[in-house]
Amino acid sequence: MKLITIICYYYNGIGTSELEYFINSFLNKSRTSMYHADKAIVQIQERNVAVDKPLLTYFKEDLKKLSALKQDYERLHLLLTITEGEGFQHKAFVTNMYGNMLNDLTYFSLYIKKRLNKIPVFIIDGIDENGYFFQNKEVNKASMETFCRSSVSENILSKVMANDFYLSIFYPKIDGINVQDAIARKDKFPVYKIEWNTKSLLNYADYVLQEMNKNALNTRCKAFSNFKTLVNYSNKRVAEIINKIPTPRALHYFMIELITEMNNDAGDATTPFIASFENVHNAYEKAYEHFNRFMRVNQ
Secondary structure, three states: OHHHHHHHHHOOOOOOHHHHHHHHHHOOOOOOOOOOHHHOOOEEEEOOEEEEOHHHHHHHHHHHHOOOOOOOHHHHHHHHHHHHHOOOHHHHOOOOOOOOHHHHHHHHHHHHHHHOOOOOEEEEOOHHHOOOOEEOOEEOHHHHHHHHHHHOOHHHHHHHHOOOOEEEEOOOOOOOOOOHHHOOOOOOOOOOOOOOOHHHHHHHHHHHHHHHHHHHOOOOOOOOOOHHHHHOOOOHHHHHHHOOOOOHHHHHHHHHHHHHHHHHHHHHOOOOOOOOHHHHHHHHHHHHHHHHHHHHHHO
């Protein structure tokens, strides 16, 4: 149950289907006894008013303290029904996840390492999206530096050097914050500077397109050979817009908006259906609000 609690808190996937499959397999549940988040009874009646069960409220309050984690209560609904089904309610009420992150992740890592013969990999990304560090176009440098230094603390470095787990952390480059000097063992915890240019970003875009092409095989869509063809990169005005996209994450925001733009025009499109200048321009403008922080960081 401790492992299941850790997994439910830290799971960051979309929905709970994969999480349910893993946990039900872990508990060796049959088809008729499987746990599902959407079947959890999460509320009770108090004075003719529906309120959350006390244990669910307890889980929610604990998760709120872990502000860096995805605040998705569907995972907690799954944890609730498992806890009740396994008769673990009393123990759950005295279990706190907040304040025990390093111990819990180490416990999880050692189980994966010893029982499954695999070494887990932790990737900390999206720091430059965090509203706590970046508000109103300003950087909270004091908090950012404290976070950076704590993430490479001696306790964590010792776990990495013991091969209990692998750890990769992606920080934005910001003047006045020097992460590298905080690392005592650079041979065990190296720092690499990642820089994206137009060529490398287009190569990454081709990789993303290959994944999208897999879906095209089963639809009326035609697979494109490369990203440049899809967005009509030969058009100079289009190329100027694409060249402004600074990072892979920014590209993902752009692609989400571009898909919407192109879908809106699909009914009247001719063959082959490639993005128009208007599609690219509109997608970039809509995505800009999402990734302008990345643009400021990289300027």
